Amino acid sequence: MKLHLLSIALVSCFSIADAQISINQNHMPSANEQFNYRLTGVLPGSVDPAATGEGMTWDYSALDQGLAMVDSFFTVGSAPFTYQIFFNNQLFYPNYKADYARRDADVNFGLVNLTNTFVFYKNNAQGLRNLGYGAEVNGIPTPVQNDPIDYIYEFPLNYQDAFTGHSESEVAIPTLGYFHRSVDRSTIVEGYGTLNLPGVSYEVLKVKVILNASDSIYIEQFGSGFNIDQPEETIYQWLATEHIEPVLEISQQIGFGYSVRYLSPIVSSVMEEEAVIFNLSPVPANGTLRVEIVNQGAYSYEIIDMTGKVLESERIPEGMLTHLISVGTMIQGVYLITLSDQNTGVKYLRTFIKE
16 A cells, blocks of 8 residues: 555656746747737736746636737848847857847947847857847947856756856947946746736746846046946746746736736737837836837827837828927826838837836
8 A cells, every 4th residue: 555655656756846836048039039928017917027936827817818919030141230240240249149130229328328239149058148239339330249148047057047147348439538337146946837918828937037227427528427227127938838938927027017918819900010110218217208110101109008008109200300209297207109111011119117
């Protein structure tokens, strides 16, 4: 009888162990792939993103529909040639030879503006790494390598794995000085189990990431600078072997609400986030948000909060390339702005922060 109970216990242990998936480089993005998702700022009912443990069942089946979005991953060769010298050069920069790139949001610090940004990634058996970025820094195309390199994941990724990382980057700004960025990342695989999303379920690993980032600007003329500390951000990710990005990701910066993105197998009327059709400044914004349109045409815009509610919509006079929007009465938080081409019906998306 004891042997029989022991056998049952062993089988039970093995069954639990089998339920724990493992994530490796084969489960990450590659060039020319896309990931369809929905974005919302609403959590259903009384769910707690921090809930975790072994053999969990996380029920997010009642998530708000939110906005249909897409992440696109590009070949490194499609990025501007200036960036390829530093991120597609096996001879001179073998450690920075990227596997793919993706577009990133514009950033405006007043004295320093980063626009038309490409972020470069390396993915292999050791891990997924953020190698650095290329951006128009105050209008000048500039490649910037992370040193040390930022490890997003270390592979294989298994339950109870934990690691920390630190990365820095610095770029010289002509006639101004230097722009420096540092990121501290703490990552732990804190749970595993079943995740229920609208219409589908996955066996997942749950990862918790804490990010602390700081930007600083040094002005040579004055021989001094200042820091721009970002609020600490906590990110919960649920990873499944079937998809190249987290099937659910919930993030929150101190002082702000939740941002929730989750897998959307079928997406219609997708917002084109990667296309560079307009830029915003300043970001973060306080009183007035400036919209700079790249190409002449007939456009309208909408400002949407993280619940999907349209707060403002207006048609921009045809041919106008600069439009000012008053955001002073909006509460502090993250917002989406869409620019719709009235001739083609295509919508383009940017995000901005209201201070």
